[in-house]
Every structure is written in C-alpha cells, then in structure tokens.
Amino acid sequence: MAGRYYEGFTQGEVIRHDVRRTVTETDNVLFSTLTMNTAAIHLDHDYSSKTEFGKPLVNSVFTLGLVVGLSITDTTLGTTVGNLGWEDVRFPKPVFVGDTIHAETEVVTLRESKSRPTQGIVTFLHRGLNQRDEVVCECRRLALMMRRPE
Incomplete structure (x- = not known):
C-alpha cells in the first residue's frame, strides 16, 4: 500500500513529494472548459495580454487539484476513507503554462474518530x-483515514 495508515503520521512532520508536474496549455484549457469556467483570464490570450499578468492564468482550481494530487501517493493512496473538507485555501502567486509544480505536505493534527x-x-x-520555490497554493485538507488493521 503506497499511502499511510493513520498511525503512520506524526504531527509536525513535513513530507516532500518527489513527483513534479509541468503545467501545459492543454491542462488549463481542458480543465477550464470541462468545469464551465470560461473566464477570459484563463482562455483568451488577447484579453490576458492586456492584464497585469500579460498572459493567461492557470485555473486556480486546477492548481489546487494538482497540488493535492501530487501528495496522494505519499500520504493517502489506498488508506483514505474520504476527504472531509478543505480550509484556508490560498493562491499567493499565479501559475502560468510552463510552470513546474512540486508539493510538500505538513501533518498539522491527528485526531482519533469518536464515531x-x-x-x-x-x-x-x-x-x-x-x-x-515560490508558494503558489496552500490549503488545509481534512482526511478521514483508515487505522492500521489489527
């Protein structure tokens, strides 16, 4: 099993994920149109050239999904029951086509389920x-994890 059971995590540990991913124009266009986000800032090069960024921004929801996805193999693959929520999602720097994203995960808290x-x-x-190494996305994710079978 690639992911860790609940007991395999230590509060405060930081996991640096080895897998990296370069964002492509296809990623941005396909994700934006599949999710019906047709904002010109993501899809229209002419429009975007006149913004402060000078080019299209990568859809932030794609960025969030990519960052969480990069963490899965080292954390929750096969050991998560489900996500309980995301909190404090931030995008301090924009992502552009051609950027290569890598991720790290800090274990903030551990709590046994009462129910x-x-x-x-x-x-x-x-x-x-x-x-x-500029932070482009940060979020807290609450995951319901399996405990190690006895």
Whole structure:
C-alpha cells in the first residue's frame, strides 16, 4: 500500500513529494472548459495580454487539484476513507503554462474518530511551489483515514 495508515503520521512532520508536474496549455484549457469556467483570464490570450499578468492564468482550481494530487501517493493512496473538507485555501502567486509544480505536505493534527473506532482524522497542510520555490497554493485538507488493521 503506497499511502499511510493513520498511525503512520506524526504531527509536525513535513513530507516532500518527489513527483513534479509541468503545467501545459492543454491542462488549463481542458480543465477550464470541462468545469464551465470560461473566464477570459484563463482562455483568451488577447484579453490576458492586456492584464497585469500579460498572459493567461492557470485555473486556480486546477492548481489546487494538482497540488493535492501530487501528495496522494505519499500520504493517502489506498488508506483514505474520504476527504472531509478543505480550509484556508490560498493562491499567493499565479501559475502560468510552463510552470513546474512540486508539493510538500505538513501533518498539522491527528485526531482519533469518536464515531468510527477503525478510523482517524488527519489535517494536512499542502503547499504547492513552482520551479522558483515560490508558494503558489496552500490549503488545509481534512482526511478521514483508515487505522492500521489489527
């Protein structure tokens, strides 16, 4: 099993994920149109050239999904019951086509489930960074995790 059980996490540990991903124009256009976000800032090069950024921004919801996705193999693959929510989602720097994103995850809290004795709740702080190590995304994710089978 690639992911960790609840007991495999330590509060305060930081996991640096090895997998990186360069964002493509296809990623941005496909994600934006599949999710019906037709904002010109994501899809229209002419419009975007006249903004402060000078080019299209990558859809922030794609960025969030990518950052969380980069963390899955090292944290929750096969051991999560489900996500309970995301909190404090921030995008301090924009992401552009051609940026290469890598991620790290801090284990913020661990709490045994009161109603589900075979499970526990882990709060992760996921950080996405670009190729210049600038933080482009941060979020807290609450995951309901399996406990190690006895």
